[in-house]
Amino acid sequence: MCGQCTRHNMNCDYAVGELVYRGSPSSNQPESNRGQSAQDDGHTYISSFLFDFQIPKRKHSRRFKMHPPYGMLGQGFSSALANYPFEFSALDMELFHNYLSSTSLTLADDEAGRQLLQTRLPELGFSFNYVLRLLLAFSGFHIAHLRERCPQQNSSATEPYVERAERHVAIALRQIIPSVTELNPDTYHALYAASSFMCFCTLARGPQPGDYLAFSSTGQAECLTLLHGVRSILQMPERMSTQAETGPKSRPSAESTTAHSEVQVPPFSEDHVATAAEYLIPLSQVRQLVLNELQQSDPRHASYCKVYEDLVSVFQSLRSQKHYLPRGARVPYIFGWLFRLPGLFVADLHKQQPLSLVLFAFFVVLLKDISGYWFMKGWPEHIMAGIYHHLDEKHRPWIQWPKEEIM
Numbered sequence: 238m239c240g241q242c243t244r245h246n247m248n249c250d251y252a253v254g255e256l257v258y259r260g261s262p263s264s265n266q267p268e269s270n271r272g273q274s275a276q277d278d279g280h281t282y283i284s285s286f287l288f289d290f291q292i293p294k295r296k297h298s299r300r301f302k303m304h305p306p307y308g309m310l311g312q313g314f315s316s317a318l319a320n321y322p323f324e325f326s327a328l329d330m331e332l333f334h335n336y337l338s339s340t341s342l343t344l345a346d347d348e349a350g351r352q353l354l355q356t357r358l359p360e361l362g363f364s365f366n367y368v369l370r371l372l373l374a375f376s377g378f379h380i381a382h383l384r385e386r387c388p389q390q391n392s393s394a395t396e397p398y399v400e401r402a403e404r405h406v407a408i409a410l411r412q413i414i415p416s417v418t419e420l421n422p423d424t425y426h427a428l429y430a431a432s433s434f435m436c437f438c439t440l441a442r443g444p445q446p447g448d449y450l451a452f453s454s455t456g457q458a459e460c461l462t463l464l465h466g467v468r469s470i471l472q473m474p475e476r477m478s479t480q481a482e483t484g485p486k487s488r489p490s491a492e493s494t495t496a497h498s499e500v501q502v503p504p505f506s507e508d509h510v511a512t513a514a515e516y517l518i519p520l521s522q523v524r525q526l527v528l529n530e531l532q533q534s535d536p537r538h539a540s541y542c543k544v545y546e547d548l549v550s551v552f553q554s555l556r557s558q559k560h561y562l563p564r565g566a567r568v569p570y571i572f573g574w575l576f577r578l579p580g581l582f583v584a585d586l587h588k589q590q591p592l593s594l595v596l597f598a599f600f601v602v603l604l605k606d607i608s609g610y611w612f613m614k615g616w617p618e619h620i621m622a623g624i625y626h627h628l629d630e631k632h633r634p635w636i637q638w639p640k641e642e643i644m
Contacts, residue, residue, distance in 0.1 A: 328401055329373055333359075336376035343379070343611060346565035358430060365427035367409035367416070371434040374409070377402030378441035382611050406438050417466075425470070432467040436460050441612040444619035451575060451597055451620075452586045452627075461583065464576050516552050516602070519638035520545075523595060526635060530592055540581040544596055547574055552599075555606060564607060571603045591632040598624045598636040605643060617643045 325333075341354035362369030381395040381402070413431055416424050439460045447454035451461045527545055531538045551574050555567055578586075585593040601624070604617045621643045624636060 328397065332373040332376040332380070332398075332401065335380055336372050340376045340379040344565075346563055350565070361427055361430055365424070365431070367412040368427050368431050368434070370405040370409040370412075371431055371438060374402040374405035374438050375434055375441055377405070378438060379611065382441070382443075382614075402438070402441075406435070410435070420470070429467065429470050432463055432470060436463045436467070437612060439463065440616065444615045447623075449620045449623035450616065451578075451583075452589055452594075452623075454623075454627075457587055461575060461578075461586070464572065465578075465583070468576055516556065516599075516638075517549075520549055520552065520599065523599065523635060526595065527592065537581050537585070540579045541592065541596070544578060544582050547577060548596060548599060551603060555603060564609060567606055571600075571607060574600055574603070589627045591628055594624050594628055595632055595635045598639040602639050602642045 337355055337359070341351065345351040345354050358368065358372060362372055377398040381398040384395045384398070387394075409431065413428065413435075416428060420428065448458060448460075450458055452458050524545055527541050531541055551570050554570055555562065582593055586597060598621065601617050601620050604613065604620070607613055608617055621636075621640055625633060625640065628636065
């Protein structure tokens with residue numbers, strides 16, 4: 238028995254074999270002295286430098302259980318990781334560290350959001366390389382944004398991060414395209430997360446010349462196209478989402494998500510009549526403009542009326558609750574309007590049709606409510622300037638109120 242077990246009057250769990258001391262510094266010491274020294278404090282000392290040392294073996298082996306999420310996690314992405322060589326640099330490690338410690342916290346409003354952004358999305362990225370790259374890209378844009386705010390930093394301090402972020406976005410996009418054509422329950426959540434972060438990265442780049450979120454001087458707008466790509470993914474059959482094993486397990490179904498994105502208008506409180514008048518009067522005037530320019534026989538009439546009614550609903554939902562609705566809770570309402578735009582209206586935005594731009598100008602006022610997010614900085618002003626530039630003289634007076642709210 239070992240000294241500890243003797244001291245505590247316990248059955249020894251170790252089978253300690255005979256130790257042969259050969260060539261040790263104490264080999265010339267008399268046996269009696271060595272025994273006395275070893276038992277002075279009731280312990281048996283085994284030195285690691287002794288020759289013929291054997292590790293004590295337990296009589297009974299212990300079984301260690303690997304509990305979720307780690308047990309499932311290893312099974313989930315080990316094969317996927319094996320297919321990818323390590324392509325990341327020290328700069329990428331900095332991006333990943335910044336994402337976990339800082340960038341993710343700029344999106345999370347509660348503990349559930351933090352768990353999703355800091356744990357589950359990175360886990361998903363270990364299985365799907367394009368998700369990981371988009372997280373790194375978003376972090377790179379975040380670091381560049383922070384450095385731009387430092388007066389002592391010059392433009393060269395941000396260039397490596399922006400270049401690396403753009404590279405990750407480009408590679409991720411090349412990886413996503415073939416995955417979309419092979420959409421299945423195993424890739425569902427990854428593509429949903431990737432599409433969402435492609436939108437975030439578009440915003441995080443900051444306002445770009447000619448790009449106005451829902452329309453562009455060159456045709457289609459990247460962010461709106463991506464949002465409608467997310468909608469296509471959400472509209473997959475219910476069985477595909479329920480069978481998916483990878484990714485957020487609490488994700489609602491396509492039908493429930495669509496229903497949730499359709500804004501539920503709360504009862505309008507009399508306490509907010511003054512606030513309501515600020516937007517209801519100009520919005521009611523725009524309604525008359527829609528009715529005047531689009532007769533009921535026009536195929537676009539129904540679509541434009543639906544867009545207008547949805548816009549009023551979002552205004553009522555947000556402005557009647559503005560003082561107590563958290564910033565993060567406003568995001569689904571606001572981007573939900575873009576998300577639900579019908580195809581005819583989107584096509585008119587791409588063509589820069591005046592009536593569609595007027596309605597879009599009122600939507601931009603809502604973006605001001607979430608301009609506190611670092612990746613939304615400058616977007617409302619940039620978009621409003623683009624709308625004004627592309628509108629004809631006849632329709633510019635119709636955006637006077639939105640323009641005053643933004644500029």
